[in-house]
Amino acid sequence: MKKMLFSFQDMATGDKASKIIERQFARKGANVVQSDVTTSVKRAAGVSYREIMLTFADSQTVVLRVKQTGDIFQVLLNKKPLPIKNQDDHEAAVNEIVKALDSGRAKFQKLLARTKVKPPAGIRTAAPKMEQTLTEKRDALKEAIDIVNGEIAELRSKLAA
Incomplete structure (x- = not known):
């Protein structure tokens, strides 16, 4: 039986598994600048999960949805689902996510640049x-x-x- 990376009950910001996943991303050249683990358990499509949100240096985000069994059942890249081929192999999954981050970087940056930000109402x-x-x-x-x-x-x- 394969050892699971995440312990569903013990998941927290800065826990061992979170640091390991951040380190794996850093080794592949995708530097995580901020990570957060949700404290509440969410439910979708009959699956209970918790989320690990990772923000990278280029402002792209990855959300890992972890099931109670400790494996990742869904990955969201910039709020869009990203299908992963190697769900059982965390290192291969990280490789896939980093490739998706790299390939979508130019498009993401263009989208970010086009976004218009309105100043707050009190500021003129x-x-x-x-x-x-x-x-x-x-x-x-x-x-x-x-x-x-x-x-x-x-x-x-x-x-x-």
């Missing part, structure tokens, strides 16, 4: 006020240039006479 931007100030400065400079051009024309006419 200085852009409208700045535009008004700059317009006033531009108009004042135009007037000053016109005055100087008028003085130059006046001096030229005096020199010509």
